[in-house]
Amino acid sequence: MLFRWDQSRGFSLCMAVLTVPVTLGAIYSAYLIYSGPDPSITALLLRAGLVYLSTSIRHDFADRFRNAGKARSLGCSQVPVYPHKDPILGLDLAWQQVRRRKNHTVVEGFIDRFQRYGHTHYQLALGQRIIVTDDPENIKTILATKFEDWPIAGARLHAVLPLLGPKSIFSSNGEAWHSARTMLRPAFVRDQVADFRCFERHTENFIQRIPTDGSTVDLQELLLAMSMDSSTDFLLGYSTGLLTENPLPDTREFTRAFGEAALKSSMKALVGPFLFKLPDRELDRNVKKVRDFVRYYLREVATEKAGNPKYQDSERAYVFLDELLKQDAPEEFVVDQILSVLIAGRDTTAMGIAVCFWFLARHPDAVVKLREEILSANAHDPTWEQLKNMKYLNSVIKESLRLVPPVPMNTRVANKDTVLPVGGGHDGRQPVFVAKGTPVRFSLISMQRRQDLYGPTAHKFSNARWLDDKFRPGWEYVPFHGGPRVCLGQQFALTQIAFVLFRVFQRFKAIEAADEGPMRLATSLTASFATGVPVRLTPA
Ligand code: HEM
Structure with missing residues (x-):
């Protein structure tokens, strides 16, 4: 049964009445602390605890009373409360x-x-x-x-x-956030998003790892590696190369430290910020490893750019870091921003692609139509415009990101x-x-799964809904959020997802799930499939 408090008159009155004895309790406890004959340490701590508890309860009651009045004056109504x-x-x-x-x-x-x-x-x-x-x-x-x-x-x-740290685009607010966003925005210009050479290199490495004999492969694991490779390539001009025979030195250490530091921080954050005040050498070590790795390549790019043959190679014409270095910002600030974009873009993009594969592996009819569109595009190497105009392909992506943002x-x-x-x-x-x-x-x-917003098929994968031009959800569909902090990498991510699907279904004609049962998601800041995306693909 629902029970509504916070702004109810009865509750507020009750709180106001309770405030009196609680305050008296606090005063009495304080009196005991200061006046007791030779109190023991335990007694002192107990009493101090009692004072603290009663004072905070008193504040809480007083706040609720004040808030109830304010809520009424603003014309606000009571809110349901979970029946704890x-x-x-x-x-x-x-x-x-x-x-x-x-x-x-x-x-x-x-x-x-x-x-x-x-x-x-x-x-x-x-x-x-x-x-x-x-x-x-x-x-x-x-x-x-x-x-x-x-x-x-x-x-x-x-x-x-x-x-x-506190100054990155992903962890700051107000002026600090504004300057980080202003610095990063020019690096996401459309021409660079449309430059597919970076996607091409890493998609090819990904496809090479897909078995062609019908055996099972976990695409999620491969996609996480691919997106680390393509993100570091795009951001630093050096790819971690996890899907190649020759990964960068220290890559595995970097990836491990990055994953462990991100996981540990989000677990600690769930429990409460006070945990961060306790020393944590392991977290410090991992953070140092990650930042040292980025700083090393940042210096490589900054100092060797002029004479470095990689930068004469047109394949490497665009590097995100170059855009940041042009702005002469302090080194640690640039490291903050590079890591932010890596955190913001790596797991999310891998998951975006993994979700599409998860649904396609369960909807062979959609795979047939998707291939029809890809093959009839008559474009071995699609352009940005061609990918954007592929209605069926985009409907698959939108529907996948609807059900699993x-x-x-x-x-x-x-x-x-x-x-x-x-x-x-x-x-x-x-x-x-x-x-x-x-x-x-x-x-x-x-x-994004509400039936009152998406109709009776809200829980089902039905990409056809996006083929209807009249279907244009607003704030009911925001996998990239919206407003001033909308995802900066939205176009980059959507293009990469479309590109990977295009290339894979040029080469493979079918995909089937190698596991059964309902979708099981692990959730932290980003979602992932708890048991991966095991599938079997059939070459075309
Ligand atoms: C399917 C893939 C992606 C999804 C679903 C996604 C989603 C999001 C969401 C929901 C936010 C808002 C987070 C918040 O405010 O708390 C965000 C922010 C951001 N994303 Fe993405 N993202 C994706 C890929 C990318 C990629 C590939 C990049 C960069 C290459 C990127 C860069 C950023 C940045 C820099 C921000 C911070 C924007 C700000 O706070 O001003 N994202 N993203």
């Missing part, structure tokens, strides 16, 4: 999440809770009240309309801070008292008051 069995810390839900994480059903849990408790509701995360939403109006408000009220903070920030959920934190447009009241359509400091977790993956 543990109403103090919310450990019941935390425990459920741990179990869901273990059996890879986090997404199903989100979808179920949104259906039961409303598309915007409160829940407790280790004692902190957070809002969860999968409503397009609210997501639009957070990312665009009231962008300034919703900086990156909390778990989303702490998940990347150790690797990127590689960034499935995200978080922002209100930096002032603010309002979300919907989620309150009995119909869930009234505005919601959000107090300063409240985190909001928004879920693209459940929004």
Whole structure:
């Protein structure tokens, strides 16, 4: 059963009444601490703990009382609350999440809770009240309309801070973010996106690793390697070469350290920022390895560019790093930005391609139509325009990113008292008051599967919906987000996904799944398939 608090009059009154004894308790505890005869250390600590607890409870009650008044004055309505069995810390839900994480059903849990408790509701995360939403109006408000009220903070920030530092595009807000974005934007110009030579090299290495005798291969693993190779090539002008016979020296160490540092940081961020204050030599070592690797190639490019034969080679005409070096920024700032783009683009692109293969392996009819389009394009080497005009190919990509957006959920934190447009009241359509400091977790993956937005086939792969010109979703479909912080690499990613699909289905006529059962996703900042994408392909 739903129970609504935060802004209810009865609750506020109750809180106000409780504030009096709690405050008296705090004063009495303080008196005992200072006046007790020779108190022991344990007694002192216990009493200090009691003072702290009662003071923070008092503040919490006072805040709720103040917020309830403010919410009413702003015309906001009550919000549904998850019916916790543990109403103090919310450990019941935390425990459920741990179990869901273990059996890879986090997404199903989100979808179920949104259906039961409303598309915007409160829940407790280790004692902190957070809002969860999968409503397009609210997501639009957070990312665009009231962008300034919703900086990156909390778990989303702490998940990347150790690797990127506070000034990178992926971890900063306000002026710092603005200057990072201004610096990076010119490096994503369309001509470079349309320069397929970099994609070609790495797609070919990927295809070479696909067995042609019908044996099973895990495409997810290969795609992660391919996207590390192509990202480092595009960014630094040096590819890690994981899919080649001659990887760069230290590549495996770099990839391992990068993966471990990213995973460790996001796990620590889930528990809370205080963990980062504790020394962690392993994380420090991995971060140092990653940054040293990037710095080394940055110096190579910066100092050897003029005489380096690689740069006379037209194959290497465009390197993202060159664009950054032109701007004369400090070295560590450039390292921050390169690593940001690597984090933002590597796993996401690999997942974007993996999702397409996952669905195609279960929809042979779509593969037949896709091949018809690819073969009838009559273009051995497609141009950017040709790929953009391939309706069927793009419908497969859009539908795959609808059902599994590689960034499935995200978080922002209100930096002032603010309002979300919907989620309150009995119909869930009234505005919601959000107090300063409240985190909001928004879920693209459940929004993009909502039946009321996508119809009865919302949960099914049905790329045909994108072939209808009248079907143009707005904020109901934002795999790259929207607003001022929209993904900078969107065109780069979409082009690479289209290119890989084009090349693979030029050479292979069928793909079939080598595993059974429902999709199982592992989720952190990026989603991945918990057991990979094992498939068998048939050469054309
Ligand atoms: C299918 C692939 C991709 C998806 C689904 C995707 C999605 C996203 C999303 C949702 C964000 C917003 C994150 C946030 O604000 O918390 C983002 C930001 C970003 N993405 Fe992507 N991305 C993809 C590929 C790429 C690629 C290939 C690159 C670069 C080569 C890239 C570069 C960036 C950058 C630099 C940002 C930060 C923008 C900012 O904060 O101003 N992305 N991406």
